Amino acid sequence: MIKKVLLLGMLAISLVSCQFTETMVLNEDGSGRMTVQMDLSEMMAFTQEFQKDSTLTKQDTIIPFKALFEEKKDSIAKLSAAQQARLKKMENYSAHLVTDPEEGTMILDIFVDFASVSEANNLMNGFSQAEGLVPKSGTNMSEDASEENEEEPEVLGVKYAFKNGVFKRDAFIKDKAAHKKQIDSLQSAKAFMEDISYTLKYTFPKAIKQSSAEDAMYSLDRKTVQITRKFIDYMTNPDVLDLEVVLEQ
Numbered sequence: 001m002i003k004k005v006l007l008l009g010m011l012a013i014s015l016v017s018c019q020f021t022e023t024m025v026l027n028e029d030g031s032g033r034m035t036v037q038m039d040l041s042e043m044m045a046f047t048q049e050f051q052k053d054s055t056l057t058k059q060d061t062i063i064p065f066k067a068l069f070e071e072k073k074d075s076i077a078k079l080s081a082a083q084q085a086r087l088k089k090m091e092n093y094s095a096h097l098v099t100d101p102e103e104g105t106m107i108l109d110i111f112v113d114f115a116s117v118s119e120a121n122n123l124m125n126g127f128s129q130a131e132g133l134v135p136k137s138g139t140n141m142s143e144d145a146s147e148e149n150e151e152e153p154e155v156l157g158v159k160y161a162f163k164n165g166v167f168k169r170d171a172f173i174k175d176k177a178a179h180k181k182q183i184d185s186l187q188s189a190k191a192f193m194e195d196i197s198y199t200l201k202y203t204f205p206k207a208i209k210q211s212s213a214e215d216a217m218y219s220l221d222r223k224t225v226q227i228t229r230k231f232i233d234y235m236t237n238p239d240v241l242d243l244e245v246v247l248e249q
């Protein structure tokens with residue numbers, strides 16, 4: 001079941017068929033937890049594979065990726081050294097799955113705890129590395145590994161920094177040619193993507209003095225900031241979700 005959900009999550013990343021929320025809880029020493037939440041409820045409603053899945057039950061469970069890797073260790077051993085290294089980076093990640101067929105809801109969180117905020121870089125890219133765990137239809141991991149297709153380039157990157165009470169999130173284009181190709185391929189789905197959003201929700205150890213987002217919303221204690229952008233705008237220009245936050249001293 002979890003492999004099917006991970007596959008659906010990766011489809012969500014590539015096809016943009018869900019709502020995204022990027023959450024971070026940051027402690028004073030710079031440690032914390034980074035989460036990317038994908039609301040897959042709408043995708044589930046239109047995915048026949050899930051509509052016919054009698055094993056889909058109401059659940060709230062956490063699955064460590066390390067356990068998945070252990071289960072698939074024989075298949076992983078057949079992968080190239082580069083592919084194994086990619087999966088190795090995911091060992092500390094976990095998936096939190098909440099499903100309720102009666103309510104028609106499915107929420108998938110991919111999260112990681114970090115000692116330094118810089119370790120939270122590219123959580124979304126990190127999640128995509130788990131694709132090797134989910135074979136393509138009619139294949140297995142060793143067959144996938146033998147394919148000659150080159151790995152897809154990383155299109156967008158994100159850097160996080162937290163120093164002297166100042167937090168920064170800087171999104172950027174890593175591969176301009178791949179970015180242009182990606183944007184061109186999404187044009188046919190642009191109308192549909194207008195309803196897809198990407199939200200940042202960050203909680204800090206102290207109250208926020210100021211932030212670079214003029215339309216930001218704050219919690220009553222001003223320790224949490226939230227901003228939302230259209231996903232298509234973020235894909236086109238990642239700078240729209242750049243953020244700088246200055247905390248009270």
